[in-house]
Amino acid sequence: MDNHKGFMLYNRELPSLRSPRERINDFNTHEKGFGIARTLTQANRCMGCGIPFCSSACPIGNPIPQFNYLVKKEQWLEALKLLHATNNFPEFTGLVCPAPCESSCVLGLIDDSVTIKHLEWEIIQKGFTNGWIHPQVPEQRTGKSVAIIGSGPAGLACAQQLNRAGHKVEVFEKSVQAGGLLRYGIPEYKLPKYIVDRRLSLLEEEGISFHLGCEIGKDKTFTQLQEEFNAVVLAIGSEVPRDLKVEGRNGLGVYYAMDFLSRQHLPGKAQLDVKNKNVVVIGGGDTGSDCIGTALRLGAKSVLNFELRPKPPEERSEENPWPQYKQTYKVSSSMEENFANGGKTLYNTTTKSFILDKNNHCIGIEAMDVEWSSNSREFKEIDGSQKRYDCDLVFLALGYIKPDLSGLLAGNGLAFEANGQCKTDESKMTNLPGVFASGDCRRGQSLIVWAIAEGRDTAAKVDTWLMNQPSLLPECSTEQVAF
Numbered sequence: 001m002d003n004h005k006g007f008m009l010y011n012r013e014l015p016s017l018r019s020p021r022e023r024i025n026d027f028n029t030h031e032k033g034f035g036i037a038r039t040l041t042q043a044n045r046c047m048g049c050g051i052p053f054c055s056s057a058c059p060i061g062n063p064i065p066q067f068n069y070l071v072k073k074e075q076w077l078e079a080l081k082l083l084h085a086t087n088n089f090p091e092f093t094g095l096v097c098p099a100p101c102e103s104s105c106v107l108g109l110i111d112d113s114v115t116i117k118h119l120e121w122e123i124i125q126k127g128f129t130n131g132w133i134h135p136q137v138p139e140q141r142t143g144k145s146v147a148i149i150g151s152g153p154a155g156l157a158c159a160q161q162l163n164r165a166g167h168k169v170e171v172f173e174k175s176v177q178a179g180g181l182l183r184y185g186i187p188e189y190k191l192p193k194y195i196v197d198r199r200l201s202l203l204e205e206e207g208i209s210f211h212l213g214c215e216i217g218k219d220k221t222f223t224q225l226q227e228e229f230n231a232v233v234l235a236i237g238s239e240v241p242r243d244l245k246v247e248g249r250n251g252l253g254v255y256y257a258m259d260f261l262s263r264q265h266l267p268g269k270a271q272l273d274v275k276n277k278n279v280v281v282i283g284g285g286d287t288g289s290d291c292i293g294t295a296l297r298l299g300a301k302s303v304l305n306f307e308l309r310p311k312p313p314e315e316r317s318e319e320n321p322w323p324q325y326k327q328t329y330k331v332s333s334s335m336e337e338n339f340a341n342g343g344k345t346l347y348n349t350t351t352k353s354f355i356l357d358k359n360n361h362c363i364g365i366e367a368m369d370v371e372w373s374s375n376s377r378e379f380k381e382i383d384g385s386q387k388r389y390d391c392d393l394v395f396l397a398l399g400y401i402k403p404d405l406s407g408l409l410a411g412n413g414l415a416f417e418a419n420g421q422c423k424t425d426e427s428k429m430t431n432l433p434g435v436f437a438s439g440d441c442r443r444g445q446s447l448i449v450w451a452i453a454e455g456r457d458t459a460a461k462v463d464t465w466l467m468n469q470p471s472l473l474p475e476c477s478t479e480q481v482a483f
């Protein structure tokens with residue numbers, strides 16, 4: 001059927017997951033198969049809105065109603081072409097995007113929104129299983145060259161676009177493998193690394209060169225890159241983590257989240273011993289969730305999660321109307337696993353100090369309850385609410401504040417914003433001619449889909465600058481959606 005009335009007949013449905021207790025025994029993905037018939041049913045729930053708020057809410061402007069329509073008609077190849085026209089890497093977003101599009105789906109006004117993210121995943125899966133995805137090697141080269149520093153989603157999207165425009169693109173990555181947070185941050189059970197490797201192989205076949213284990217500022221200077229290439233793009237992420245400067249912070253056993261998570265993907269690097277330990281994860285966002293799920297899989301005895309903010313409401317509040325991003329209570333897969341294992345999330349909780357033993361090892365946390373003001377901007381501690389929580393390990397998952405430029409650009413005169421992010425003009429060029437910035441290092445800690453948008457847009461701007469004429473590469477607005 002394609003009369004746009006499927007939403008009256010079918011409920012929203014997603015692939016069922018393995019049970020939380022089963023999942024924590026391995027790092028395999030959660031989902032069981034879904035099947036083509038159910039996928040088509042879900043595509044049939046799309047109303048084909050004339051004004052697709054979903055597409056406006058998607059940072060790369062994916063043509064959602066159009067590809068849903070093609071899925072309904074089982075025109076998978078056409079759906080794939082349409083999806084790839086706006087999204088370089090649907091296999092990443094189809095798995096781990098928080099799907100702001102679904103918050104803005106018009107059906108969400110009266111019912112559960114369309115399963116847009118899952119349909120995106122099914123389209124790209126079909127593309128790979130049917131062998132429809134091939135390297136796109138440019139027919140002509142321009143003779144211009146671009147160095148990209150950083151191989152996260154922003155650097156990779158920028159590289160792919162610029163290579164397709166015919167420029168010679170070389171990516172410099174300090175880690176031994178490419179992918180940025182796609183590889184070293186997001187756990188295997190959420191984004192299997194064969195998926196990252198598969199895309200990297202395609203990029204190499206398209207003609208992009210990767211220099212791995214090459215830290216700019218250490219193994220090669222920034223000035224050398226400026227001399228050797230016509231343009232340089234900084235896509236170095238936002239790696240400086242937010243700290244928690246309270247008493248006992250320097251105790252043994254208190255780690256930043258990425259010190260824990262990245263080790264899972266660093267062959268030869270010693271893992272943190274989590275087995276049978278009581279773990280506290282401070283921070284209730286995505287990174288905190290990833291620490292919970294990883295700690296459980298590595299055999300943690302218990303995991304307690306602290307979150308400073310209140311528990312979000314079950315339904316949209318008046319201050320958060322449709323089509324804004326839905327700020328309601330969501331149980332991530334890792335939270336679900338933690339609850340099944342007897343763990344908890346404590347909201348309105350602030351950490352006052354880390355309690356250390358005589359060997360300087362953290363053995364507990366002193367915390368207090370807080371109360372938020374009615375505008376949710378300030379909080380105050382509740383007198384007498386001090387509590388002690390015993391633990392063996394603590395992971396700080398409090399977000400990331402700015403790019404790590406120690407060594408990279410020292411003395412090169414690059415200008416920064418007050419918050420430490422790279423400063424660019426509307427063409428995404430920094431104050432240094434021919435040096436551009438893209439992704440989390442420019443916009444601050446964000447999402448994969450925003451990094452792809454940044455990479456695409458930066459590529460168009462670099463191409464315009466290199467060729468001194470308007471680029472044929474599509475621009476991509478990287479302003480936050482206004483609603």
Ligand SMILES: Cc1cc2nc3c(=O)[nH]c(=O)nc-3n(C[C@H](O)[C@H](O)[C@H](O)COP(=O)(O)OP(=O)(O)OC[C@H]3O[C@@H](n4cnc5c(N)ncnc54)[C@H](O)[C@@H]3O)c2cc1C
Nearest residue numbers: 150152153154174180181216236237439440446447448451
């Ligand atoms: C634990 C965690 C989980 C996340 N989960 C999700 C999720 O589920 N969904 C989602 O949408 N987003 C998620 N995010 C956010 C998302 O991963 C980032 O917004 C995105 O990866 C940013 O892309 P980027 O290319 O700007 O930077 P990054 O991915 O950080 O890549 C930057 C790259 O630059 C390299 N680099 C830095 N300095 C140098 C140098 N001097 N020389 C050479 N190379 C250098 C780094 O090694 C790195 O590979 C998560 C983030 C974290 C930390």
Ligand code: SF4
Nearest residue numbers: 058093097099101117
């Ligand atoms: S990339 Fe994210 S926001 Fe865009 S359509 Fe896919 S799931 Fe939705």
